[in-house]
Amino acid sequence: MKIDIEKICKSYDGPGKKHHQILKDISFSINPGDFVIILGESGCGKTTLLNLLAGLELPTCGQIRVSGSPITGIHPSRSMLFQQPALIPWLSVKENVAYGCKIRKDTQDLEYRVNQFLEIMGLAGAADVKPGQLSLGMAQRVCLARALVGHPRILLLDEPFASLDTFTQAHIQEELINLWMSERFTAVFVTHDIDEAIRLGNKIVVLAGSPAGVSDIFDINFPYPRQQNDPVIETLRTDILNRFKIAYLAKRSFADGI
Numbered sequence: 614m615k616i617d618i619e620k621i622c623k624s625y626d627g628p629g630k631k632h633h634q635i636l637k638d639i640s641f642s643i644n645p646g647d648f649v650i651i652l653g654e655s656g657c658g659k660t661t662l663l664n665l666l667a668g669l670e671l672p673t674c675g676q677i678r679v680s681g682s683p684i685t686g687i688h689p690s691r692s693m694l695f696q697q698p699a700l701i702p703w704l705s706v707k708e709n710v711a712y713g714c715k716i717r718k719d720t721q722d723l724e725y726r727v728n729q730f731l732e733i734m735g736l737a738g739a740a741d742v743k744p745g746q747l748s749l750g751m752a753q754r755v756c757l758a759r760a761l762v763g764h765p766r767i768l769l770l771d772e773p774f775a776s777l778d779t780f781t782q783a784h785i786q787e788e789l790i791n792l793w794m795s796e797r798f799t800a801v802f803v804t805h806d807i808d809e810a811i812r813l814g815n816k817i818v819v820l821a822g823s824p825a826g827v828s829d830i831f832d833i834n835f836p837y838p839r840q841q842n843d844p845v846i847e848t849l850r851t852d853i854l855n856r857f858k859i860a861y862l863a864k865r866s867f868a869d870g871i
């Protein structure tokens with residue numbers, strides 16, 4: 614599914630009815646099967662953009678089209694994974710994974726699909742366990758299985774591994790890349806971690822400024838798995854960091870001038 618983001622802006626009402634503009638004039642396209650990273654400093658509006666892609670919120674101006682049709686709300690073809698695993702505590706792991714599909718009455722082969730994703734995520738042995746007995750990494754893998762069991766065409770991920778330790782993070786990132794390669798969904802992944810962005814994405818969209826706009830788009834055509842000490846990766850990392858420095862200095866000199 615091709616996603617076209619066309620001249621998006623987003624404002625919220627601030628104190629005293631003042632508009633607080635978060636996103637300004639954002640335009641870019643995502644091709645079917647892309648793994649796009651939205652990279653930007655904390656608070657710049659990455660989650661806001663992801664919420665617009667999910668259809669949880671609507672833009673103040675501009676539009677987002679999926680396969681040509683404007684997004685007007687949530688849709689089962691788009692699934693979202695949040696930073697903190699949110700599971701229903703009284704349901705078992707397999708019931709949690711099946712829950713969304715059951716609600717939508719998408720029950721054909723559901724047991725098979727649930728077992729398949731539990732197997733892929735290394736959770737087959739925990740199928741009957743309750744969420745309270747899971748580690749954070751396991752709980753986030755359950756959420757990933759739940760997000761994918763309905764075979765969404767677009768997976769939206771909001772810093773999903775930020776609270777995991779480095780080892781668990783590396784494992785689950787590898788699992789996600791393998792899943793993306795086999796399932797061929799389109800992924801849009803929000804992070805402020807440049808190394809994570811370079812490890813995962815085939816396109817990095819850098820948001821900067823206030824209100825935030827697209828400052829750069831990097832296409833990354835290196836094979837997976839990517840090694841951090843690879844000289845090409847190191848050069849790309851330095852390049853992205855330099856772009857952030859330029860955007861930061863521009864923002865600071867603008868603020869100094871006020």
Ligand SMILES: Nc1ncnc2c1ncn2[C@@H]1O[C@H](COP(=O)(O)OP(=O)(O)OP(=O)(O)O)[C@@H](O)[C@H]1O
Pocket residue numbers: 625626635653654655656657658659660661662805
């Ligand atoms: N519903 C809302 N009402 C008012 N302001 C909001 C709302 N949602 C987000 N904001 C504001 O929009 C700005 C951007 O928030 P957002 O969560 O999108 O940033 P972010 O880049 O994802 O940050 P982080 O990396 O820290 O999660 C913040 O100043 C936030 O306070």
